[in-house]
Amino acid sequence: MMPPEHETRITGCPAIVLANNRTDNISVYAESIGSASNVSPCLDDEMPIQEKPTPVRFSVLRESLRPVTLRFEDVAYSINLRTTKDSFLCTSAAEAKPTRTILTGVSGIVRPGELLSMLGPSGSGKTTLLTALAGRLPGKVSGTITYNGQPFSSSMKRKTGFVSQDDVLYPHLTVLETLTFAALLRLPKKLTKEEKIEQAELIIIELGLTRCRNSVVGGPLFGGVSGGERKRVSIGQEMLVNPSLLLLDEPTSGLDSTTAQRIVATLRGLAHGGRTVIMTIHQPSSRLYRMFDKVVVLSEGCPIYSGNAGRVIEYFGSLGFVPGFNFMNPADFLLDLANGVAPDTKHDDQHESHGRPDHHEDQNSIKQSLISSYRKNLYPAVKDEIHRSCRDAVRPATGPSPSRTCENQWTTSWWMQFKVLLERGLKERKHESYSCLRIFQVMSVSILSGLLWWHSDTSHIQDQVGLLFFFSIFWGFFPMFSAIFTFPQERPMLTRERSSGMYKLSSYYFARMAGDLPMELVLPTIFVIVTYWMGGLKPSIVNFTLTLLIILFNVLVAQGLGLALGAILMEVKQATTLASVTMLVFLLASGYYIQHIPPFIAWLKYISFSHYCYKLLVGVQYSENELYECGRGGHCRVLDFPAINYLGIDNMVWDVVALAVMFVGYRVLAYVALRMGQPK
Structure with a gap:
């Protein structure tokens, strides 16, 4: 636990302070976690100077930004395991478990102006959940995923930006050509060619790509722009349409600490501009973690936390899991718990525990305990917040729904x-x-x-x-x-x-x-x-x-x-x-x-x-x-x-x-x- 005199700032707002005194009554805390997430986003001038991003201007598309509240409740997903006659040694195991569960009962809500980060070990289902929220996951996804109370549609797809972990770009095109061609294809018909090119130039300026605007993107066989610049080009392609919902899979993967901070700071600025931003991240630094508004922590596809990023230490402390030292990175603390490693034994008994036959049983018991605690304490509060936001949502005006009128329309001829x-x-x-x-x-x-x-x-x-x-x-x-x-x-x-x-x-x-x-x-x-x-x-x-x-x-x-x-x-x-x-x-x-x-x-x-x-x-x-x-x-x-x-x-x-x-x-x-x- 942090010392009592230490105060944790939530989303960088100096007016919102969390005292780190321990909450003994878990149910009272769980009820408050939903209300804590309703805090208005911080203004740019309230953010720390080193984290303050450049405000993004969209002169030709400003009117197209429509806030999107994303709600997902009890999301579950399974895949069929392929069995082959050749693998006769594994036939019994394959017959015993024909399917593999990737996600189980994941819930949460993200509002405009919030940056949600999904944390968890490799293989915990982060990318699968992100792909499901983007409407791109093949197969049947059980549970409920709504966008402003509506299911996913073609019009919603064009308001959604999705950045995959691997930067899929044409290597021989320059940064300017890449964004210009994307603008000509994605921006609506009502804009002229000059306005679309202007939008591409604006994105280059806003994402700090002016220096490399005429450099080729590059690929594995020849050099081009740096990894951070490639990632910003990928983000820029999605930002061209001024998306209301932006989803990113591991946007800081393979980047150094400073470049990763710039990427996340840019995403935070985009969120505070009225967008809903969701990202997966493997192991963020403490500087990056402080930029998150909400987090969802997964362990083997099951949630162990969903809510405000600034209250994870307090919540897990109420369960008896306290960081091993005062200034521990919250992300490292969460990943240890998601792996079933208790922080009080991680440093002292690490070498001995790996040699014990019951080591995996101990980890599984910790995971099951955290999953059960989530279902008992946090899940009711998260579900109540989702339902309460649905009731409080403003009903759209009478008339044809945009999602229906634009269902079969393309942005360009x-x-x-x-x-x-x-x-x-x-x-x-x-x-x-x-x-x-x-x-x-x-x-x-x-x-x-x-x-x-x-x-x-x-x-x-x-x-x-x-x-x-x-x-x-x-x-x-x-x-x-x-x-x-x-x-x-x-x-x-x-x-x-x-x-x-x-x-x-x-x-x-x-x-x-x-x-x-x-x-x-x-x-x-x-x-x-x-x-x-x-x-x-x-x-x-x-x-x-x-x-x-x-x-x-x-x-x-x-x-x-x-x-x-x-x-x-x-x-x-x-x-x-x-x-x-x-x-x-x-x-x-x-x-x-x-x-x-x-x-x-x-x-x-x-x-x-x-x-x-x-x-x-x-x-x-x-x-x-x-x-x-x-x-x-x-x-x-x-x-x-x-x-x-x-x-x-x-x-x-x-x-x-x-x-x-x-x-x-x-x-x-x-x-x-x-x-x-x-x-x-």
Whole structure:
């Protein structure tokens, strides 16, 4: 316990002081915990100077901020454990416990102007609870979660900001570009483009990102802004819409103490601006803890405390749990209790207790005791506060509910979403599509193949046919394996932005397809220009143009197959393995290596896009009356050459139709797979 003369300030308000004298009657204290949380938020000028954040100004969206009171009562969540036949050693355990309980009976209330922090050990359910409060948790969540007395809706989703623990950002975009594109997508239609850009500039100033506004965000493969700046960019993306409810998962993870304090001070200032802010945090310092208005402490998914942050020492002291020394960090004290470690034995008997067989039993008994005490003492007060706030809430004026009138509306039109996503995609992907390594790969293969087939002619028709087959295979493998990575890599970004209601999946998909044209077709064009003329193929502009168009069409078909495989499996290793097997089958069934395929398996060539591309390339290159040297001085028709005669190039219209069907079919399949795996 702290000395009697020490006073704890609540939420930084000098007018509100808690004396640390012990409360013997727990029930009387529990009844007062709800009223203590009704204290008005501190004004900026009442906060300590080192914790006073810059007030956030939202000149163009100030009228859109509508306070949100979040209430959650008896929230529980369980997941099904997957059982496999291979794990026969664990079958009995899996059958005994088919589900795992993540959350049990968590309750609380957060009002506008309050900063709620969720504390607990790793695996205690903090992130699960935060995701449930954000309306993003898959499966069924039992209990009641309301926003101003209403369930979660699409309009509420657009008033909610959610910042995940991992910063999901495009690495090649600058800070300004990142926030500008987010503003163009998320801000309402009534604002002009200039006003949206102004809002992005304002966020940069308010979050202290002016110094790095033109720096790239960076990623794991190359440097960019610092970790704290990345976190502020993530927060800035959500603050663009001036959210009424802001939820953050571990916003101080991986940051130093000073940067973490700046982040939390910023969040506290946002809360005091009239927003409801909820965050999870693993192990805050005492400076950070003093900024919290309320805390929820979880132990194995069960609450052991929910209420005012400044009264935790007093509450647990009334239960007989007193900090080991006077100036102990309250967060460390709470985490010890959540782990079942009593503070009076933690330092003295730590080494001996780890060796006792009943050590875990002691921890479990402490956890169960704290959970039971919460249910007996705090839970009635928290529940009474929730119900009392529901009764005291001001009823909305008569008329159509905003949540219903805006249920199916998007902040921007489909065409605007398409244009912004296309521009953003081109800016981001040009660094990958035109990287030095990729250009070197294509150019080295192009020059090498041109040298190997240097000025070949019909006297070496087998070599020429081999070059055409190489065209179809190389520009089947290369674009397909590049496209496999597309959706698995963009899945975190797509999930986050779609969950925020930024755009429709169709606008993203069509913008992606349109952006592929300049990104994926430039290098094949350069490849054909170099290799075609070096390889000695027919020196005709018409033949060259048709050859180029066929290869570009083949590139788009192969890319569509790669997109479909990546979208269906969403796992790079599995998709790569399946693509390797698929391309091997297409390679063997294309008609170059094997010309007499058994009838029962000959159907494979009809599903191989390489087969159709190969046929078209050969058909364009050679005319019906063209001859080649066969035998000693003899001449034979090119179409009678065995490898060409087997292909049957007399009717190429159906080959074009087959490639067109594959082009459309693969992309439709990819879109359907994305639609099934993404939120509505």
